Amino acid sequence: MKSNRLSFVWKQMNVQFHMRALSVFSFGLLVVQPAMFSGIGYLLARMAGRAMPDLFHVIIGGGIMGLWSSLVFTSFFDISNDRREGTLELIVGSPTSLGSVLAIRTLTNILTGTISLALSFLVVMLVFHYSPPISNLLPIVFSLGIMLFAFWCIGLFLAHFQVWSRLSGTFINYLELPIAILAAFMFPFEYLPHWIRWLSNMLPIRWAVTALGTSFQPVIEIQNLWLDWLFALGISCVYLVITWYLSSRVHDMIRVSGELHSV
C-alpha cells in the first residue's frame, strides 16, 4: 500500500472543491459578503469626507474577510456535514491521520478563499486605478505568503476544535466577526483600544495582515516589516505546535465521547 503523497493531496482537494468549496454558498462567502463589507466601508469613508478610501483596509480588507469567512464557515460545514453524513468516522477509521486530512482541507479552503482576495486586488487596480510600486513587489508577495500560512495555521487549529465537539464547532462560527475585528482586517490595527491589543497580538493573522498593509505603503519601514513577519511566522508556528499536540488528543477524545457522528 504505497500512495503518492501528491496524488493523495490532489484527490483530497478535488473532493473538497467538488463538495463544498465551489458551491453557491461559497460564492456568497467569497464574492457577495466581501463586496458588501467593502461597499459599506467605501460609503463610510465617503461620509467621513474622504474622497478616496483607505484602499488596503476597505477593499483588500474585504477580500481578507472573504478569505477568513470561507475558512471558518467552509471548515465548519465540512466537518458538520461529515459528521451528519457518517463520513467523519470513515475518515477517522482510515489509516490516514485526521490531522493530514484537516491540513489539506484547510489548505483547499484557503486556496478557494484567495479568489476573494484576488477579486479585491482586481477592484483596487481596475476601479481605483491603484498599482502597487514595483519596488514593493517582493515584500507584497512575501507578506501574502506569510499571511496565507498564518491563516492555514489558525484554520487548522480551529478545525481540530470543530472535530472535537459539535458544540465547539458552533461556537467557532460565532468567532468569525470578533476575530476579524481583533485581527484588524478592515481598519488599521492602531484603531483598536490598547486594552484589547494583547488579545489581537496572540493572533498570527493580525501580524500578517499588518505586514501586508505595510507592504502596500509607498515607503516601507523595513524594520517594522521584518518584525511583523517574524511575529506572524513565530506565532503561527506556536499554533502549529499546539495543533500537533491537539491532534492526537482530539483523536482520543472523540473516540471516548462518541462525537464522531450525529443522528
Next chain:
Amino acid sequence: MQNEEIAVRAEHLHKIFYSVQGYWRQKRRPVVAVEDISFTIHEGEMFGMVGPNGAGKTTTVKMLSTLLIPTSGKASIFGFDVVSETGRIRPKIGFTFGGNRGLYGRLSGLDNLKYFAELYQLDPASIGKRIKELLEIVGLTGREADRVETYSTGMQQRLHLARAMLHDPQMLFLDEPTVGIDPLGAREIRHIIKELVNRGKTVLLTTHYMFEAEELCDHIAVVNHGRIVALDTPAALKARSSGDSVVVIQSRDGSQLIQQKMLSLSPIVSHSHVSGETITIQTKKPTRVLNALAPLLESSVITNIEVRNATLEDVYVQIVKENEI
C-alpha cells in the same frame, strides 16, 4: 474456511455514554450502551450479532473497529489493541454502517471509491484496476460515473461494501448491511458477503434479520441491553426450541382472554408474547393449546390461527423477552 487463529478477542467490554439533561441546571446521566461483552472470533469466521435496536451491537462494532474507546475492558484485532494500536489495525479492517450514511452524495461512485482508496493509501498505479474489480463484484459496473445521490439504497449499500473492501482487508465489520433494502437487493448483498467469507475474510455482521444470521453466520451472539444473552451456532440456538411449535393467533380485542387461557396452560407454554392483534405461543403441545382455544374459535374473538415449527427468530424472541429488565 475458519481456522484456529483468533481474529477478534473482546474481554469484558463496557461503554458508557453521558447524556445531558436540563437547560439551566444540567445533569450528566450515564447511559450504559455495552455492559460486559466478551467473545472471540476466529479467522475466516462469519460471526453474527443480533439484537433489538439500542442493544449495543453498533457500539460494540465501533469499539472493535477503533472508532470508540471502551470505558473498560479490552479488545484486540489480530492481536493488536483497539485503543493503543489503531495504526496497526486500521489497514487490516474495513467497515460499513447501515443506511445511506457514509458516502459523498454529490460525488460519483467512482470518485467516492478513489477518495477512500487514497485515504487507505493504496498504490495509485493499482487503484483503477482494484476499483474496476470491486465494481464488478458488487454489480455497479456501468453506474460508477453517476452521482451517488441518484443511487438506490441497495446500490449505495453495495458501494459501501466496495468501499470497505478497497484495501483488501482481512476483517470486515458489516453493521446491518441489508437494512432498508428490498428482498432481491438484500439477497445480492448476502451473496457478496458469502463470497467474502469464501475468500477467507473474517466478518462480523450485525443484523435484525434472523434468517440472514442463520444463512450466513458460523456463530450468533444475541445481544440485549448491552449484554450477550446467548452465543452459539445457529443450529445449537435453534435446538433450544427443538420440538417446539408456534401457535400464531390473530385476535380482535381478545388478547387478554387468550392470555388468561394460556396461564392455565403455563406448564406446557414455553413462551408467549403479544404484539398488536397477534399472540404468539411457543409450545411442545400445540394440540392442547388448540383444544383450550376451541371455545374462542366459535365466537369471533379469534380471526385466524396458524401452527408452524419454531424458527430461529422464535428462539431469538424468546431469548430477548426472557432477558427483558
